Amino acid sequence: MATPPIDDAAVEAPPGEKRMSLGEHLREARRRIMICAAAILVAAIIGFIFSGLVLDVLSRPIELVRENRGDTDPGSTGLMIQTVTGAFDLRMKVAFSIAIFLAAPVWLWQIWAYIMPAMTKKEKRYTLGFTLAAVPLFFLGCYVGFSVAPHVVEIMASFLPEGVNALYDYAYYYDFMFKLLLAVGVAFVIPVFLVALNLTGIMSGRDILKGWRVAILIATIFAAVTTPGADVTSMLLLAGILIVLYFLAALVCLLFDRRKRKRMDAFMASESPA
Numbered sequence: 001m002a003t004p005p006i007d008d009a010a011v012e013a014p015p016g017e018k019r020m021s022l023g024e025h026l027r028e029a030r031r032r033i034m035i036c037a038a039a040i041l042v043a044a045i046i047g048f049i050f051s052g053l054v055l056d057v058l059s060r061p062i063e064l065v066r067e068n069r070g071d072t073d074p075g076s077t078g079l080m081i082q083t084v085t086g087a088f089d090l091r092m093k094v095a096f097s098i099a100i101f102l103a104a105p106v107w108l109w110q111i112w113a114y115i116m117p118a119m120t121k122k123e124k125r126y127t128l129g130f131t132l133a134a135v136p137l138f139f140l141g142c143y144v145g146f147s148v149a150p151h152v153v154e155i156m157a158s159f160l161p162e163g164v165n166a167l168y169d170y171a172y173y174y175d176f177m178f179k180l181l182l183a184v185g186v187a188f189v190i191p192v193f194l195v196a197l198n199l200t201g202i203m204s205g206r207d208i209l210k211g212w213r214v215a216i217l218i219a220t221i222f223a224a225v226t227t228p229g230a231d232v233t234s235m236l237l238l239a240g241i242l243i244v245l246y247f248l249a250a251l252v253c254l255l256f257d258r259r260k261r262k263r264m265d266a267f268m269a270s271e272s273p274a
Contacts, residue, residue: 032110039106040099047098051091054098058177061150065157079170090171097178101142108134134192141188144238145181191249198253205253215246
């Protein structure tokens with residue numbers, strides 16, 4: 001007698017779990033988006049209070065560039081605001097940008113919580129650990145981005161002709177810094193999301209590992225662009241961190257795939273005729 005085909009959903013889905021319809025998925029997504037928006041709004045109020053301090057910190061790379069160029073006149077290398085309302089607009093941008101960073105634990109958790117229903121009960125146990133890993137990785141990436149920012153500004157300033165002042169528009173400079181910090185922060189969290197894709201069955205550990213050449217190339221190019229050409233140590237350190245995070249994610253995914261195969265083998269053994 002032929003063995004009936006195995007239903008993967010029956011193997012993976014927890015018993016008695018109700019499947020959500022498309023409308024329920026949309027309502028759940030809307031609810032979690034509202035939670036994220038509320039958290040960001042509250043964090044924006046806090047961000048506005050501390051926006052002045054944050055602007056002083058973000059201006060530090062410009063000061064470092066001025067010191068490296070040997071400029072004693074702040075008017076030769078610095079920041080400027082060109083409109084009457086520019087200072088207030090900048091404070092508002094800073095407030096909402098700070099809010100995104102401060103509310104990172106909330107919106108990262110909401111993303112995980114939305115993915116959780118697609119996981120088995122055993123896999124859900126790892127969710128809290130992944131969230132606790134994603135938050136510090138995000139802020140570590142932001143710190144790394146802030147550390148390399150002076151090098152990026154310095155490299156770009158090196159193309160200035162002799163005698164030309166480097167006066168940057170404050171709004172444009174802040175937008176550049178925010179995008180840099182956010183991009184590096186998200187880059188450090190990508191390995192965690194790779195594991196999430198593996199748990200939901202979208203990508204296997206082997207699929208992730210197959211892209212190691214591209215991952216190393218991207219990490220090396222990113223490190224080379226964001227660090228000065230003469231500082232090989234910083235470049236190798238940044239590239240090494242990104243590569244290690246990628247391979248750790250691939251290793252975790254391979255371990256999860258191995259456990260899934262064991263559960264599948266045990267299910268087939270229990271269903272096979274005596």
